[in-house]
Amino acid sequence: MKFIHLTDTHLIEGGGNLYGSNPNQRLRQAVAHFMMHQPDAEALVITGDLTHYGEADAYKQLREILSVVNKPVYLIPGNHDRRDVIKDYFPSIECDENGFIQYTKDFGDYLAIFLDTNEPGVSWGVFCEQRSTWLRKQLADSTKPVLLFMHHPFFPIGIHSMDAISLRETAPFLDAIKGFESRIQQVFFGHIHRPITGSYRKMPFFTLKGTNHQVALDLHAEADAGIPGRLEAPQYAIVCLSQEQILIHVEDYLDESPRFSLKG
Numbered sequence: 001m002k003f004i005h006l007t008d009t010h011l012i013e014g015g016g017n018l019y020g021s022n023p024n025q026r027l028r029q030a031v032a033h034f035m036m037h038q039p040d041a042e043a044l045v046i047t048g049d050l051t052h053y054g055e056a057d058a059y060k061q062l063r064e065i066l067s068v069v070n071k072p073v074y075l076i077p078g079n080h081d082r083r084d085v086i087k088d089y090f091p092s093i094e095c096d097e098n099g100f101i102q103y104t105k106d107f108g109d110y111l112a113i114f115l116d117t118n119e120p121g122v123s124w125g126v127f128c129e130q131r132s133t134w135l136r137k138q139l140a141d142s143t144k145p146v147l148l149f150m151h152h153p154f155f156p157i158g159i160h161s162m163d164a165i166s167l168r169e170t171a172p173f174l175d176a177i178k179g180f181e182s183r184i185q186q187v188f189f190g191h192i193h194r195p196i197t198g199s200y201r202k203m204p205f206f207t208l209k210g211t212n213h214q215v216a217l218d219l220h221a222e223a224d225a226g227i228p229g230r231l232e233a234p235q236y237a238i239v240c241l242s243q244e245q246i247l248i249h250v251e252d253y254l255d256e257s258p259r260f261s262l263k264g
Contacts, residue, residue: 004045004236004237005208008078009046010049011058013058022212024065029254030253041238044066048117051082059088063089074105077101083100083101109242110145124152146184148186149189154166155205159219161221161223162192165191186203193210193214194217196208206237215230234253
């Protein structure tokens with residue numbers, strides 16, 4: 001199975017600019033690019049911050065832009081989102097029994113689990129006991145290898161201003177996955193607006209640049225120095241799944257530099 005991973009689209013009301021870039025245009029360009037160049041992808045996943053202010057018109061734009069995608073689209077909220085407005089504009093989105101936007105899908109040989117780390121009024125991630133209980137049940141009810149999708153990472157990434165607004169109270173999440181870590185084959189997240197990969201407690205993780213604006217790489221500034229932004233090129237990821245491998249390619253979809261032949 002092949003799927004596309006996008007994150008942090010940050011649409012705003014009226015389709016205008018944000019931080020000197022246009023999130024509506026950038027997302028349209030991403031969709032057009034992967035539809036042309038990756039037509040065999042079987043799904044699209046967007047890991048949160050679908051909008052910047054949670055405005056109804058921004059979700060309306062998102063729905064219209066995604067209407068041309070001829071494959072299933074799986075969304076989760078980020079800290080900039082409003083769960084209730086997502087449900088208004090995407091009424092078929094699945095939720096758990098407590099109303100959180102959490103659900104599972106079969107991705108080939110893998111169980112994809114989509115998590116909700118949104119908490120109204122705060123920028124950092126929250127994963128409460130209700131969400132934890134739901135996650136542990138999904139892990140217990142399946143024997144498949146697992147892909148986790150969430151907005152906020154549950155571990156530090158070294159950019160201190162972003163670590164301050166990642167998942168703060170990690171105990172409910174770590175309790176939920178305790179004993180199942182070896183089955184978690186990949187964690188995909190958003191929020192950081194940077195291409196980062198590695199592993200945490202032997203669980204591989206991956207994130208990438210957003211479609212509109214990025215966080216500058218600064219591993220030395222203190223957390224209270226503020227979040228350093230940059231208008232670096234946007235990306236999407238192409239994820240190829242098989243029994244033997246999880247392969248992730250990153251596409252800088254606005255790069256128009258010419259191709260040329262290389263000698264080996």
